Amino acid sequence: MSLDHILLGLLRQPASGYDLKAxxxxxxxxxxxxxxxxxxxxxxxxxxxxxxxxxxxxxxRGPARRVYEITAAGxxxxxxxxxxxxxxxxxxxxxxxxxxxxxxxxxxxxxxxFFLRLRDQISARLQAIERLxxxxxxxxxxxxxxxxSADFHILLTLRKGLHSLKAHVQWCDESxxxxxxxxxxxxxxxxxxxxxGIEKPxxxxxx
Amino acid sequence: MSLDHILLGLLRQPASGYDLKAxxxxxxxxxxxxxxxxxxxxxxxxxxxxxxxxxxxxxxRGPARRVYEITAAGxxxxxxxxxxxxxxxxxxxxxxxxxxxxxxxxxxxxxxxFFLRLRDQISARLQAIERLxxxxxxxxxxxxxxxxSADFHILLTLRKGLHSLKAHVQWCDESxxxxxxxxxxxxxxxxxxxxxGIEKPxxxxxx
DNA sequence: TATTACATGTAAGGGGTTACATGATTTA
DNA sequence: TAAATCATGTAACCCCTTACATGTAATA
Numbered sequence: 001m002s003l004d005h006i007l008l009g010l011l012r013q014p015a016s017g018y019d020l021k022a023x024x025x026x027x028x029x030x031x032x033x034x035x036x037x038x039x040x041x042x043x044x045x046x047x048x049x050x051x052x053x054x055x056x057x058x059x060x061r062g063p064a065r066r067v068y069e070i071t072a073a074g075x076x077x078x079x080x081x082x083x084x085x086x087x088x089x090x091x092x093x094x095x096x097x098x099x100x101x102x103x104x105x106x107x108x109x110x111x112x113x114f115f116l117r118l119r120d121q122i123s124a125r126l127q128a129i130e131r132l133x134x135x136x137x138x139x140x141x142x143x144x145x146x147x148x149s150a151d152f153h154i155l156l157t158l159r160k161g162l163h164s165l166k167a168h169v170q171w172c173d174e175s176x177x178x179x180x181x182x183x184x185x186x187x188x189x190x191x192x193x194x195x196x197g198i199e200k201p202x203x204x205x206x207x
Numbered sequence: 208m209s210l211d212h213i214l215l216g217l218l219r220q221p222a223s224g225y226d227l228k229a230x231x232x233x234x235x236x237x238x239x240x241x242x243x244x245x246x247x248x249x250x251x252x253x254x255x256x257x258x259x260x261x262x263x264x265x266x267x268r269g270p271a272r273r274v275y276e277i278t279a280a281g282x283x284x285x286x287x288x289x290x291x292x293x294x295x296x297x298x299x300x301x302x303x304x305x306x307x308x309x310x311x312x313x314x315x316x317x318x319x320x321f322f323l324r325l326r327d328q329i330s331a332r333l334q335a336i337e338r339l340x341x342x343x344x345x346x347x348x349x350x351x352x353x354x355x356s357a358d359f360h361i362l363l364t365l366r367k368g369l370h371s372l373k374a375h376v377q378w379c380d381e382s383x384x385x386x387x388x389x390x391x392x393x394x395x396x397x398x399x400x401x402x403x404g405i406e407k408p409x410x411x412x413x414x
Numbered sequence: 415t416a417t418t419a420c421a422t423g424t425a426a427g428g429g430g431t432t433a434c435a436t437g438a439t440t441t442a
Numbered sequence: 443t444a445a446a447t448c449a450t451g452t453a454a455c456c457c458c459t460t461a462c463a464t465g466t467a468a469t470a
Binding site for chain 1: 419420421422423424425
Binding site for chain 2: 447448449450451452453
């Protein structure tokens with residue numbers, strides 16, 4: 001039930017479901033994702049539970065906004081969650097699963113292509129977060145050691161992204177090096193076999 | 208629909224649902240988790256889809272086993288998945304979300320305790336995987352550069368775990384250092400304020 | 415005039431968890 | 443004899459996604 005608590009956390013300032021969706025997309029997309037169709041009913045449920053209360057507010061354009069704020073009971077629930085042990089979920093890594101079974105394709109060049117694509121995606125994310133940290137460092141004279149407590153905690157989460165993404169890219173590079181070394185060795189083995197006339201090179205397979 | 212494809216991948220050898228559960232728990236727990244109550248209906252659905260076929264087989268103890276094997280259509284579906292781009296899902300990191308909001312507790316000592324617990328859990332996992340690699344290196348003379356292709360791909364996934372977990376522990380250590388530096392600075396600030404008689408030290412708060 | 419942004423929702427369905435039901439065989 | 447392991451499944455429920463429904467106001 002992490003979404004419940006994340007909404008409580010975000011509602012330190014009053015906000016509508018629409019506002020919260022924007023916060024998910026702009027500020028915590030590297031931590032948690034949520035769709036509007038999930039946010040709206042969840043807010044309603046949290047209000048029934050008395051962790052939130054809401055009021056109607058006018059909007060400049062579009063229908064009336066429903067603005068939520070946290071109750072004392074909600075804040076207690078939030079604190080209980082924050083004081084509970086680190087909530088590490090089970091691993092579910094689809095791209096790693098693809099790699100695990102990729103010998104099935106019997107073609108190392110495909111594994112190499114997989115890693116090149118993966119590296120592209122991850123290093124794009126890494127660059128985005130590096131830029132973010134860079135701008136923050138330039139714009140905020142308190143960065144990084146004299147930040148207010150809320151910003152300090154956010155900085156720690158940002159640093160997690162940097163550490164993880166760097167490690168991910170390094171793993172891609174290490175893997176690509178191993179793959180290339182293997183490919184070279186295969187070619188050399190093919191060469192030896194072809195010279196001896198044991199096997200035709202085009203029937204050579206990785207499996 | 209990753210579970211479908213993971214089951215196809217595991218069924219390179221024929222196996223029962225019960226067997227597959229054991230493989231999930233013993234060999235790919237760091238990649239994907241699945242419960243028996245999910246595995247059984249999924250296998251049935253994949254058989255209806257003609258990606259698997261099954262036969263009944265006797266068991267030494269307990270009821271008859273239903274042993275599944277992959278069909279040609281199943282293998283084609285598996286290959287399509289393996290050749291598709293790296294399937295990177297959206298982030299959903301509950302422990303990072305806890306940290307993001309933890310300034311709410313207004314007590315850096317609690318953030319420090321959080322990181323100590325997190326570090327314990329992650330470094331235990333890291334040690335487990337390091338031991339795994341160590342035993343493999345000792346037992347298998349082909350390790351790491353002359354492994355058969357299937358083992359080579361599995362090694363790459365194992366290396367991912369090592370890179371990720373090391374980065375995670377390093378981030379914990381970096382964060383703990385930052386937290387301790389902040390705590391020291393707060394103490395010093397308290398001392399200055401107390402000497403000047405501005406505020407009583409027990410009412411000093413992080414927020 | 416068409417698109418985008420604002421704003422709130424419902425419906426259907428897939429993915430996953432926990433709990434329950436059943437029963438045989440081996441081991442402590 | 444009790445517990446663990448083998449073995450297959452169903453039911454209820456939660457979490458989340460995609461698609462649909464509705465309508466206003468500003469902008470291109």
